[in-house]
Amino acid sequence: MRSILPVVLALVVAGLIIVVMGSNPLDFYAGVWKYGLTGNNWQDSLRLMAPLMIIALGLIVAFRGQLWNLGYNGTFLLGSVVASGLGPNLFPVLPGWLVTAIIILGSLLVGALWSVVPAVLKARFGTNEIITSLVMSFIAIGVVNLLIKGPVHDPNPRVTAPQTATIARENLLPFIDGTRVHIGFVVAIVLALVAQFIVSRTSFGVRLDVFGASPKAAQHVGISRSWMIILLFCTSGALIALAGSIDVLGNVTYQRANWNPGYGDAVMPFVFLARLSPLAAIPLVAFYSVFANGGINAARSVGLNSDFLLVVVGLILVFMTITEFVGEKRRLGQGYLPAGMKQSVMALFGPRAAAPVKVTTPAPDKVTTSSSPTTTTTSTPGKVTT
Amino acid sequence: MSTIAAEPGVISLREITKAFPGVVANDRISLDIVGGQVHCLLGENGAGKSTLISILAGMQQPDSGTILVDGRSTPINSPKAAVDLGIGVVHQHSTLVPAFTVLENLMLGETGVLRNETRAKARLDELSELLGARIDPDALAGDLGLGQQQQVEIAKAMWKGSRLLILDEPTSMLTPQAIEKLAASVAQIKAQGLAVVFITHKLREAYQMGDCVTILRGGKNVGHIGADQLASFSEAQAQRAILAAMFGDDVATPEAADLAGATEAHREVDDIELGTKRVRLELSGVATRGHGHDVDIRDVSLAVHESEILGIAGIDGHGQAALAEVVAGQRSAAQGTIRFDGADITRRGVAGRQQLGLRYVTDDRLHEGTVGGMSVAMNLVLKRIGQRPFWKFGQINRKAVDAEAERLIADYAIKTPSSATRAGTLSGGNIQKVLLARELTDGARFVVVNKPTYGLDLKTVKLVRQILTEFAAEGGAVLLLSTDLDELVELSHRIAVISDGEIVGIVPNDGRGTAERVGQLMTGAIEGTPATEEAHA
Numbered sequence: 001m002r003s004i005l006p007v008v009l010a011l012v013v014a015g016l017i018i019v020v021m022g023s024n025p026l027d028f029y030a031g032v033w034k035y036g037l038t039g040n041n042w043q044d045s046l047r048l049m050a051p052l053m054i055i056a057l058g059l060i061v062a063f064r065g066q067l068w069n070l071g072y073n074g075t076f077l078l079g080s081v082v083a084s085g086l087g088p089n090l091f092p093v094l095p096g097w098l099v100t101a102i103i104i105l106g107s108l109l110v111g112a113l114w115s116v117v118p119a120v121l122k123a124r125f126g127t128n129e130i131i132t133s134l135v136m137s138f139i140a141i142g143v144v145n146l147l148i149k150g151p152v153h154d155p156n157p158r159v160t161a162p163q164t165a166t167i168a169r170e171n172l173l174p175f176i177d178g179t180r181v182h183i184g185f186v187v188a189i190v191l192a193l194v195a196q197f198i199v200s201r202t203s204f205g206v207r208l209d210v211f212g213a214s215p216k217a218a219q220h221v222g223i224s225r226s227w228m229i230i231l232l233f234c235t236s237g238a239l240i241a242l243a244g245s246i247d248v249l250g251n252v253t254y255q256r257a258n259w260n261p262g263y264g265d266a267v268m269p270f271v272f273l274a275r276l277s278p279l280a281a282i283p284l285v286a287f288y289s290v291f292a293n294g295g296i297n298a299a300r301s302v303g304l305n306s307d308f309l310l311v312v313v314g315l316i317l318v319f320m321t322i323t324e325f326v327g328e329k330r331r332l333g334q335g336y337l338p339a340g341m342k343q344s345v346m347a348l349f350g351p352r353a354a355a356p357v358k359v360t361t362p363a364p365d366k367v368t369t370s371s372s373p374t375t376t377t378t379s380t381p382g383k384v385t386t
Numbered sequence: 387m388s389t390i391a392a393e394p395g396v397i398s399l400r401e402i403t404k405a406f407p408g409v410v411a412n413d414r415i416s417l418d419i420v421g422g423q424v425h426c427l428l429g430e431n432g433a434g435k436s437t438l439i440s441i442l443a444g445m446q447q448p449d450s451g452t453i454l455v456d457g458r459s460t461p462i463n464s465p466k467a468a469v470d471l472g473i474g475v476v477h478q479h480s481t482l483v484p485a486f487t488v489l490e491n492l493m494l495g496e497t498g499v500l501r502n503e504t505r506a507k508a509r510l511d512e513l514s515e516l517l518g519a520r521i522d523p524d525a526l527a528g529d530l531g532l533g534q535q536q537q538v539e540i541a542k543a544m545w546k547g548s549r550l551l552i553l554d555e556p557t558s559m560l561t562p563q564a565i566e567k568l569a570a571s572v573a574q575i576k577a578q579g580l581a582v583v584f585i586t587h588k589l590r591e592a593y594q595m596g597d598c599v600t601i602l603r604g605g606k607n608v609g610h611i612g613a614d615q616l617a618s619f620s621e622a623q624a625q626r627a628i629l630a631a632m633f634g635d636d637v638a639t640p641e642a643a644d645l646a647g648a649t650e651a652h653r654e655v656d657d658i659e660l661g662t663k664r665v666r667l668e669l670s671g672v673a674t675r676g677h678g679h680d681v682d683i684r685d686v687s688l689a690v691h692e693s694e695i696l697g698i699a700g701i702d703g704h705g706q707a708a709l710a711e712v713v714a715g716q717r718s719a720a721q722g723t724i725r726f727d728g729a730d731i732t733r734r735g736v737a738g739r740q741q742l743g744l745r746y747v748t749d750d751r752l753h754e755g756t757v758g759g760m761s762v763a764m765n766l767v768l769k770r771i772g773q774r775p776f777w778k779f780g781q782i783n784r785k786a787v788d789a790e791a792e793r794l795i796a797d798y799a800i801k802t803p804s805s806a807t808r809a810g811t812l813s814g815g816n817i818q819k820v821l822l823a824r825e826l827t828d829g830a831r832f833v834v835v836n837k838p839t840y841g842l843d844l845k846t847v848k849l850v851r852q853i854l855t856e857f858a859a860e861g862g863a864v865l866l867l868s869t870d871l872d873e874l875v876e877l878s879h880r881i882a883v884i885s886d887g888e889i890v891g892i893v894p895n896d897g898r899g900t901a902e903r904v905g906q907l908m909t910g911a912i913e914g915t916p917a918t919e920e921a922h923a
Contacts, residue, residue, distance in 0.1 A: 176397070202780045203772035206764065210771075216754040219716050220746070221768050224734030 003273045003284070006323050010315035017311065021129045023302040031301050036294020047251050049289035051076075051243040052267050053188035056281045057266065058193050058239030059271045064199070065232040066212045067122070071133035072240050072264030074140025075114055079244025081105035081144045081164075085152035085257035087248070096171050103245050111241025112234035114140060119233035123226035129233070141260065148257040162257035173250040182250035195278035208232070208307075266292065266310070269317045288313075335345070357377035395421040395456065397473075397550055397581065400583040402451035404437050410619075410908045411437035412448070413605040419550060423613060424572060424582045426596030428589065428628060430843050431814070434605040435585050439552055442583075443475045469495065474543025475552045480535050482542075491527050492542050506899035513541040516578065517571045522827030525754040535566035540571065544580075551575060552583040557591055561701070562871070569595055589632075593624050601631040608632075653895050654876045655695060655855050663691035666832050666863035667713065667744070672722035681705040683712065683887040685722070688865075690832065694866040695854065697878030697895070699904045705887035706867045707749075710836045713865065714746035715739040717757060726832070740769050743831035747821050747838060749867075751814065758810025761800050763791035765809045766824050785842075794884045798853075815846030822853055832863045839873060851877060871901050883907040 015025030036045050055072060062069035083103045090099040118132035145162075145236055154165040173182040199205040211218040211228050243263070248255060270288055274280035296306045397419040411434045419425050440446040442453070443801060452459045455471060464469050468475075493506050496688060507523055514521050517539040527535065536556060543551055553572070557565045567811045572595060576582055592599050598616055601609040603853040609631030616624060617694040626883055645796040667690045674682040683705045690696045711717040713724065715736040724732045726742055734742075749756045750752050756765045767776050767787055775786045791805040800819045802812055811821060818838070825833055835854065839847040854877060858864050868874050874881050881904050891907045893900055 201782055203777045203782070204780075206771050206782070209760065211761055212766065213757040214753050216750065217757050217768075220714075220736070220748060220754045221742065221771065222715070 002323050003275070003280070006269075006273065006316050006319035007287070008108075009319040010312055013315055013319075014308075014312045018304065018308075019304070020131075021132055021304065023304060028304070031298025032291055032294035034294065035297035035301075036290035037347070040180065041294065042290070042312075043180045045286075045290045045293040046185050048293050049286055050182070050184040050250060051247040052263050052289055053185075053192060053282065054243035054246065055240050055264050056267045056271050056285050057191055057276075057278055058114075058236045058243070059268065060195065060274075060276050060281065061230055061239065062236035063271065064208055064212045064276050065228065067214075067229060067232055067236070068130045069115065069118070069133050069233060069236045070130055071115065071118065071137035071140070071237070073260055074137030074144075075111050075237050075240040075260060076263060077144040077260060078110050078114055078140050078245040079241025080248045080252075080255055081152065081244075082107040082110055082148055082241070083245035083248035084167070085147060085165040087167040087171065088254075089152075091168060091171040099171070100173070100249065103249065104212045104242065107241040107245035108238040111237040111239070111244075113237075114241075115232065115233040115237025119230040123229040143373045145257045148255060154254075164255050166254040167249070172253060173246070178372060184246040184250040187246065189282065192278045192282055199278060205285050249299055266313050269313060270295050273320060389764045396454075398454040398798070399438075399442075400452045400454060402438065402441060402453070403449045404441060404448050410605045412441070414451070415602070415605075415607045416601050417607060417610065419583060420613075421549065421581045421582045422576060422579045423597040424576055424584050425594055426592040426599045427583060427585045428587065428592050428599055428603060428632065429602035430587060430632070431841055432604040432843055435602055437553070437605075438764060439554055439583075439585065442468065442473055442550075442552060444473075449591065456810055471907065473547040473552065474540075474545070474550070474775045476536065476539040476543050476556060478555045478558060480527075482527040482535060482538060485526065487524050487526055488521055488530070488538050489523040489693065492523075492545055494542075495545065509545065510541065510871035513544060514876075516574055517541065518574055519567070519571065519921055523554045528568060529631050533560055533567065536560070536564075536568065537571065540575075544575075544733075549578060550583065552585070554585045555587070556584070556871070557586060557588070561908045562901060563909045565591075588617075589625060589628055593621060597886060599624075599628060601628060603632060650887060652875065653878075653900075654851075655879060656859065658691075658693050658879060660691055660879070661705070665689045665725075666692045666694075666727060667865070668725040669713070670723055672719050672724060674712050674717050675720035676911055679783070681708060681887045683708045683884075686884075686887075686889050687722075688882060688889065690865050692831075692861050692863050693858050694880070695858050695866055697874035697881040698865065698867040698884050699881050699908065700867075700869070700884035701908060702869045704885050706836060706884060708887065710746060710748070710834045710867055710886065713834050714744070716746070737769075738864070743829045745769075745825035745830045745833040747818075747825050747833060747835040749836035749838075751817050751821060751841060752810070752870075756809045756817055759808060761806045762795070762809050762820060763787050763805040765820055765916060766791045766794050766805075768827070769824060794827060797827075798823040812836045815842045818842060818850060820844065822850065825864075826853070826857060830857070830862060832865070833857065835869070836867045837869060839868075839870070840868070871904060874904070875900050 002130055005226055009027070015029070018025040018028055035041050055076065058071065058075075059069065086103055086106065087099065090102065094102075114136060115133070118127075118129045120341050121127040122129045130255050148164055149162045153159075154163055156165065159165075173184050176186065199208065207223050207228075208222075210221055211225075215225050216230065247261075252259075255284055266288060267285060268285040271281060274284050282301070291312070292309055295309045295312075299306045299308050398417070399419075400416050401414045402416070403410070403414055404413050405583050413434075415434070415438060417425075421627055427435050427438070437446065442462065444465045444467050447463070453462055454460065460471065462471065462473070479614055483494070485686065485806070486494075489506055489510065492503060492510060493503075496502075496506075502713050510523055512523065517537055517540060519534070521534065521537055521541065521710060527538065540551065540553075556568060568612045572582055576597075584592070584595055593616075596616070598613045599609075599611045600607060609628070611619070611624065611627060619627065667688075669686055672686045673684050681704055686709060688696065688795065690888070696708065698709065698759050708717060712719050715731075715734060717736070719732055720730075723730055726739070726744055729743070731739055731742065752758060758766070760768075764787070771775055772780070776783055776790065788805055794800070794803060795805060797817045800812075800823065809817065812825065822838075831852075838850050838854065842850065851873070854866070864877075866874065867878060878895050880892055880894050881900065885908060893903050893907070
């Protein structure tokens with residue numbers, strides 16, 4: 001319930017925004033349906049889903065251990081440049097399966113190695129991994145651009161745009177029979193199932209949860225904190241880089257400099273809506289894939305910028321936060337206002353708004369009975385301002 | 387009913403009620419706090435003392451009821467309102483910033499734009515005189531001993547001209563000598579006409595320091611002994627009256643008196659002949675290094691025999707955590723060797739030592755000892771993750787886990803709706819039982835326990851102590867780290883004193899006067915004078 005409600009609310013509010021912008025929201029949502037699912041469009045949606053799902057898994061691995069790996073954009077591009085850089089050069093000279101294997105392994109390795117830096121800094125010096133992973137991401141983006149403009153630039157002299165050569169059709173990942181969905185999608189789903197199994201059934205899953213809940217408890221149980229940080233960060237980085245190489249090998253076939261689809265940003269809210277469960281992430285990521293794939297054309301058809309999709313993602317995040325807050329307060333049976341606020345505000349307007357200046361009543365004759373002393377004190381309305 | 391409702395100089399609570407989900411912490415509590423008196427609040431953990439204080443300190447708002455100051459209804463909406471009324475609180479745990487100097491700590495609440503250090507120093511001098519304590523304004527708060535820190539806390543609470551000083555369990559971490567100093571300070575404050583609320587769960591202190599006593603039980607005010615009445619009582623009479631209120635109509639057994647700290651503690655474990663017992667755990671020259679903020683241990687040599695309970699006394703934060711963790715294997719030893727039944731285990735990790743039967747009950751039950759979001763069952767096997775029969779070929783065997791959990795829940799009488807309940811929802815006492823059950827099962831031969839009864843209700847305290855003594859009686863060895871001297875005296879065969887990471891002496895626990903000798907070692911080590919009574923164990 002708490003997973004669906006924010007999405008519904010976001011779609012409703014997004015609809016209102018569309019109205020304000022002078023378009024018909026029903027046309028937009030009908031467009032999403034049409035371009036996202038009907039005809040062969042669902043296949044495009046699933047092709048988009050492959051990298052999104054693998055990135056989601058990479059984020060889940062890190063977030064479950066309470067490690068905030070925000071370097072996904074850079075890591076993703078590093079993985080993709082391994083494919084787009086090596087592919088055009090190696091496919092002509094080596095057997096195809098071998099090149100694919102090299103690219104897959106290479107991207108895993110690059111992703112893992114790039115993530116070692118924030119991991120070691122965190123494990124050794126306690127540096128905040130949000131900052132280091134972000135910074136490493138910016139560096140990665142720069143490095144990828146330099147590579148594409150330099151060493152792995154398309155050797156064809158007629159191509160002046162900063163981009164790599166295209167990988168030939170026959171060397172791309174094969175399609176699932178009868179569709180245009182490449183097997184990267186299958187890989188993503190299998191990985192999700194494996195991750196779900198590891199998380200829910202194995203001893204490593206328990207260790208991961210203990211570590212995520214409290215590093216102190218993990219140490220108490222005998223789990224090495226440093227080792228865990230490095231392992232989780234590297235796995236996370238490797239998966240995200242894998243998503244990059246699979247997207248190039250299966251979908252985009254070449255890479256331009258400054259290409260940055262920002263998949264991680266889009267998939268982030270859904271990872272949380274899935275409560276970091278790999279299995280629950282599948283339908284949510286599928287939903288977003290359809291929405292994103294259909295939304296681009298739908299937005300165009302009703303005259304909106306395709307950036308509108310990010311507005312919807314942002315709205316989902318906002319409503320997720322609100323639903324969580326309200327739900328948690330309700331669970332605890334607390335009010336929604338900060339403690340004491342109501343009384344403080346009421347005190348400003350209440351009858352006993354007497355100024356905090358102590359009037360030091362000169363100790364009158366002792367009132368023995370408790371004859372409501374408030375009436376005597378408040379009956380001095382001498383200095384009422386306005 | 388009291389009729390002093392409108393008297394000036396009195397802070398009166400009327401029908402204060404505060405409920406939290408599942409529990410009424412304060413249930414229509416009424417009491418009067420009079421200037422120039424020490425008002426003792428007595429009650430077990432969970433009786434509602436802390437809630438009452440936070441209401442007085444403006445940190446919580448009562449659901450209903452009024453607070454009358456000088457006879458006028460005065461809402462205390464915020465901590466600032468409490469400070470403006472002159473209500474100062476000294477919390478049980480230090481709220482000083484360790485990296486700031488004493489003076490900076492005291493000036494934290496100042497509101498002016500510029501710091502006025504001259505005035506602050508003058509004020510500190512004034513307060514030091516009042517408290518009868520010398521406080522160096524430029525010392526770092528983190529460098530002070532606990533007793534001194536407390537004096538700074540009191541000064542901080544009285545900084546803005548206090549009229550009511552609330553001391554929340556101020557004696558729980560002090561040596562007997564420091565408690566005497568505190569009592570002297572309290573007497574001086576009282577003489578100035580200030581009101582003091584003194585919270586404790588030790589009856590003895592209530593009688594010695596208090597002018598009047600209010601007893602809370604289950605959130606209710608169940609008994610009040612006025613100043614005149616208390617003065618007219620003999621110690622025994624007062625004791626009986628208070629115990630009756632604390633424990634209800636049950637006969638105030640000597641046991642209850644014991645638990646409530648009414649009498650002086652005395653040893654309760656059976657004698658053992660150390661010479662005939664084999665050494666279970668031996669530390670020789672062990673040191674730890676560099677672990678952030680807490681104190682490391684230096685050159686610690688200890689031997690714990692089978693069937694022995696070796697107590698470690700010391701002021702909190704003097705290396706107890708490092709000692710416990712280095713024994714448990716959570717921290718590596720930089721120097722020295724650790725032997726277990728003669729075998730060198732210095733290089734073994736937590737899991738390896740746990741399998742040998744070396745166990746650790748941590749003092750941080752909520753964040754280190756248990757994972758609150760996980761089920762009770764999982765918490766009970768937490769130290770055996772991946773081991774048979776709970777995990778087979780890396781896959782969890784939920785039946786085996788649940789069976790083990792049910793067994794331990796029954797054995798240790800853990801009160802939980804089911805083994806699938808989240809551990810975080812259990813009460814503190816039951817969480818401690820979960821820890822003990824987990825650590826003492828499956829071939830335990832030695833256990834380190836750190837502050838095992840801290841913050842527990844009296845029944846559980848008794849149970850925990852019983853579990854530990856039985857474990858020792860059956861041949862297990864116990865290293866008991868505690869800041870509660872009474873507890874150490876009751877349970878230990880010998881008591882070692884740790885100070886600033888070093889063992890400064892070992893006192894055999896034979897007969898009366900152990901607490902005083904331990905106290906001397908503690909203060910001697912802190913104030914730098916050589917401890918006269920050296921170890922002769």
